[in-house]
Amino acid sequence: MMEATIQFTVNGQRRSVTTDPARPLVEVLREDLQLTGTKVGCGEGQCGSCTVLLNGRTALACQTPVAQADRQTVLTIEGLAAGATLHPIQEAFLAQGALQCGYCTPGMIMGVAGALLDKPQPTAAELRAHLEGHLCRCCGYPRILDALERVAELTRRITP
Amino acid sequence: MTTEPRTGGHSTPDPTADALVLPDCGISRRSFVQWLGAGLLISVGAGPALAQRSGGRGGGGARSVSARVHLGQDGRITVLSGKVEMGQGARAELSQAAAEELRLAVGQVTMILADTSVVPDDGTTAGSRTTPATVPAVRQACAAARQLLVELACRRFGVQPGEVVVRDGQIAHAASQRTATYADLAQAGETAKAFERAIPAEIELTPVQAWRVLGTSVPRPNGRDLVMGTHAFPSDVRRPGMLYGKVLRPPSYGARLSSVDLAVAQALPGVVAVRDGEFAGVAAPTSLRAREALAALATTARWEELPQPSSSEIYDYLRQRAQGGVPANPFTAELAAAQQVLRQTYRVPYVQHAPLEPRAAVAEWEGDRLTVWTGTQSPFGYHRELARAFQLSEDNVRVMVPDFGSGFGGKHSGEAAIEAARLARAAGRPVSLTWTRAEEFTWAYFRPAAAIDIEATLDATGRLTSWYFLNLNSGGAAVDTPYRAGAARSRFIASNSPLRQGSYRTLAATANNFARESFMDELALAAGVDPLDFRLAHLEHPRLRAVLEAAAQRFGWRERVTARQPSLGVGLACGTEKGSYVAACAEVTIDSVTQQIAVRRVCEVFECGAILNPANLRAQVQSCIVMGLGPALREEMRFAHGKMLNASFAQYRVPRFSDLPELDLHLLARPDLPAAGGGETPIIAIAPAIANAVAHATGTRVRQMPIRLPEAPTA
Structure with a gap:
């Protein structure tokens, strides 16, 4: 090789x-x-x-x-975090308890990060569509959706 | 190639706490002991014998206070448990238990889980036993520790224990304005001696009305590390000089390795190849090199394959091999007198747990001492297993279980640890081994397939007069009917499974409840009674009645079941297992063209006694419902001639975001009752509720999982 x-x-x-x-x-x-x-x-x-x-x-x-x-x-x-300061997406997952075993969590969070770069002010439904390729075997999808709602709401507060 | 030592493991805000869980990761054993403090503490270097083992079957394996609770010289409390964290919430719940009894905030407790050289054996993390067994054991030890500290403080103050107040790690005597912190008391030699005392069998625990920490929604203590990607799962553990391993798998079940040539693989740079009987594997500096070496090995391997059954014939196969045969219904008098006799067979296929982190382990030898980091639900089981496999004394084995990437009952075994240890011994270096997804689907044990026969009789008034229930192959969990059914017999009959089978979230209760609750609807239809009324007419157990009635009411059952709409159906089901109670109502729609079933809404009510952590319990119930949708609608392992046909997530579809129904969950709190575990039983009602809803919508009764209508193409 x-x-x-x-x-x-x-x-x-x-x-x-x-x-x-x-x-x-x-x-x-x-x-x-x-x-x-x-x-x-x-x-x-x-x-x-x-x-x-x-x-x-x-x-x-x-x-x-x-x-x-x-x-x-x-x-x-x-x-993603700035030193000890979590990125707002990480904060949202933590605040909503959007993790169980946590193994899918980094991929989910990076998926949301990519979605935000794609569209800075997405709806929660658009974020969810971005994550359709992500599996959570703990099936903690409801909490992850809560985190997506929170992320979407945060972006709406930002004036472009 | 890794050369840098790295500290991993569970973290808490205190960075030195990493050393507690993975003290060998760049932190000396000496510093581990120093961190814990003097006096009260075990010496890690002295080996695992000092961690007390007492069977642990009951979920509470510590005899002395010090085997469970350590007090550092700085007053910091460290609590030890042999339980594991895999997403179910044990770390938070056990921390709450300790904090409650020690009168501390959760953040003031450091929890070390599943390091077999320091923690007591609390048994396998399974059967929803952490809540009813280990939480009380931790509370007992911590209450005993608090009492000892109070006694020591009172002796100093010259007052009686009833005169002091304990709060935030401080014991205060208001009248004399004297205080002693846990740190103050930790300095005294007598404290260490006191902690060596046995945990009293009878000790007063904080009553539920006085809970400040238990009963609250404490989040995952190491959640921050999980969202930052800094928590080291077993597959993330890195050791100096570590290689990556791969194991040669047979081409089919039961195949035996007749010969293999290691030379080609060994010729690759940095590769170590091993054969030891049936075991053959490689270790290499990178995973890619290991895959190349494995491919080289595979081309030279010769196998003896054996005939194996296929999934298409599995139910006949299991029936033919029923141990002792399939006994006939003994209730001949009831059969003869019955107004109606119903008999049906339900089928449940093999499914896989598919934890997102596959089996993974890192093994490292130091002479005859073996250390492994692995994701297993049975740390002490695998501690003993490793000692046996390598003929080591148990003191020379150390198993550490970092919080791992889910299990669902599928990780009671520790295959990856044994495989990694074999490779590491041959390579003379640490080896990391993570199973591929295909290996996990093929070689991990399966949830058993089941054929379930039920025969029941109704009298002229629509009452059950007899009940005969046989589970072939999958197990006896929740096999007994909770209903008053007249003459009743329910049995599990073992068979000879062609696939390796084992536990899965709530074991066979899912299969048994699917069959029973589907059949209850069939009986209700035969009796001409609403399924809810039919159940209630045969149900005495107040806790099960309570969840069933609550779910029906929240869902609007009575109005919904009579208001028929095309392609839409509603169904309900209930059940009890492991001391908890569940009922679910489901609403489904049927696509008129494809006949695909979509679950639109689920209303579930769950009761497991007192609730220790409402947010975590709610997450577990949600998780059970959504996970249960998989085997209910799509999941089944297909195999032919000993080969899996769908060993990938592309071919074995597990629930995704788009499968999420609208969920209406309600937790019935019973603070007057002891807490039972809640991570399993909520899964048992979803599949029969869906099957019943499909029958309501279409008139077609589907008697197998996954539930599919005949016209629908297979997934």
């Missing part, structure tokens, strides 16, 4: 990894960069647990060869 050097920006930091360019991005994040907040729930693009932002758009990191991230910008759940 030929290795390649991938240079990209991850959570605001320049990173360089020399590796097989076919490796899924999620494995490079988790195994090389110690960013284990991004989860693997299925490896087949069916659960959304590995959702990250690639150049500001949601991407399934289990379906994205790391080569596609070369010279691009990746944001993972670890990069």
